[in-house]
Amino acid sequence: MSGCNLPGAAVSETNSCWADMMALLPKSKEDLKLEFSDKIERSVIMLLQQAGELFYGDRRTECLQTSEIIIDYTWEKLNTGTWRDVDKEWRQVYSYGCLFKALCLCGGEGGDVAEAVRVCDMGLLMGASILGNILVEVIRVLRKHHPRGERSTEGRDGEPSKKKSRSEPPSIPTVPLETAVPRLHCPSLEYFKNSYLVPQKPVILEGTVDHWPCMKKWSLDYIEEIAGCRTVPVELGSRYTDAEWSQTLMTVSEFIRNYIVNEQNNVGYLAQHQLFDQIPELRQDICIPDYCCLGEGDEDDITINAWFGPSGTISPLHQDPQQNFLVQVIGRKYIQLYSPQESESLYPHETHLLHNTSQVDVENPDTTQFPKFAEAAFQSCILNPGQVLFIPVKYWHYVRALDISFSVSFWWS
Incomplete structure (x- = not known):
């Protein structure tokens, strides 16, 4: 498959693209208003103002060099200490650096559009919104005028990609009737609230997302068409509790x-809460479940997560701090659920970082090391495309993908 194969445009198309790009920006450097508090060093603010002057003065080569200095300096700020301690203004400075660099990269005939898109994605992932979330709009304009080229069937070595055959097919667990999560077809809000939300009981909802565009549109080909050239964070490792687990950046393609x-060792997993903000075309294909209106917060308080990976991907037994609707779009997942009352028998990690995660390998437990686990009561299910699993707050859940899988979860209070 190709990466972001964005061919060079004709001069007229390039001019049209640039006109659309400039329409997104303030009309002059004075209107840019690069103003920050004293948290941002004066020398950095002066660099930003210089980049603005160079850009509006049509000195793009010098602007590109200045923007790269800004990005390099702020990158150090973003990666020093914990992420929650990074001030929003430093993230905005980083986004401005990415904006100027992207504009300089794609300006003129023969510009590096693929790299400009990558830079914008870095600003969206690591920075903060500027100028009405302009980085999203810059990408939209670039993709409109430089549409993706024909899909390639070549792998990295230049040979056609061939799916590796598995030595063993994934095991499909049996779900006994007595432990199966109950299923409901389009329950009323009142019935769901009284029977499952208030008593905090898991349930599978059917028929509630059949009308979502993603249920008919999403496939590997569609996802690559819409998002193939976009840079996203990917988790490497079979599960996040493994010592070799890490994160890296790569394109969706x-x-x-x-x-x-x-299926390169089944160790790649795209798990992201920013994906739908970063790629609005995918966000348009899903909806907020109606049952979320029973919560206390506003729609803006709902966190939407994407979970995309090969069969065999595992989320260890863990619990989340909010109510969760897990919507299965592509493939199937096997899930085991344990009530918070069983917490003592699930042996949570003692470290603060993993206190919400069990030490037990659910499908291959060490009963000598964790003797109480065998007695813990649980429910289980195989979640199919079009089904929605309600996971109450603090409910422990273990998840294994049985197929190539794309799920969307909604965390709400």
Whole structure:
């Protein structure tokens, strides 16, 4: 499969693209208003103002150099200490640096559009919104005028990609009737609230998302068409509790080619809460479940997560701090659920970082080390496309993908 194969445009098309790009920006450097508090060093603010002057003065080569200095300096600020301690203004400075660099990269005939998109994505992932979330709009304009080229069937070595055959098919667990999560077809808000939300009981909802565009549109080909050239964070490792687990950045096309199509050791997983903000085209294909209106917060308080990976991907037994609707779009998942009352028998990690995660390997437990686990009561299910699993707050859940899988979860209070 190709990465972000964005061909060079004709001069007229380039001019049209640039006109659309400039329409997104303030009309002059004075209107840019690069103003920050004293948390941002004066020398950095002066660099930003210089970049603005160079850009509006049509000195793009010098602007590109200045923007790279800004990005390099703020990158150190973003990666020093914990993420929650990074001031929003430093993230905005980083986004401005990415904006200027992206504009300079794609300006003129023969510009590096693929790299400009990557830079914008870095601003969206690591920065903060500026100028009405302009980085999203810059990408939209670039993709409109430089549409993706024909899909390639070549792998990294230049040979056609061939799906590796598995030595063993994934095991499909049996779900006994007595432990199966109950299923309901389109329950009323009142019935769901009284029977499952208030008493905090898991349930599978059917028929509630059949009308979502993603249920008919999403496939590997569609996801690559919409998002193939976009840079996203990918988790490497079979589960986040493993010592070799890490994160890296790659394009969606690279992820699909290396970890979905070629099944490279089944260790790649795209788990992201920013994906739908970063790629609005995918966000348009899903909806907030109606049952979320029973919560206390506003729609803006709902966190939407994407979970995309090959079969065999595992989320260890863990609990989340909010109510959760897990919507299965592509593939199937096997899930085990344990009530918070069983917490003592699930042996949570003692470290603060993993206190919400069990030490037990659910499908291969060490009963000598964790003797109480065998007595813990649980429910289980195989979640199919179009089904929605309600996971009450603090309910422990273990998840294993049985197929190539794309799920969307909604965390709400």
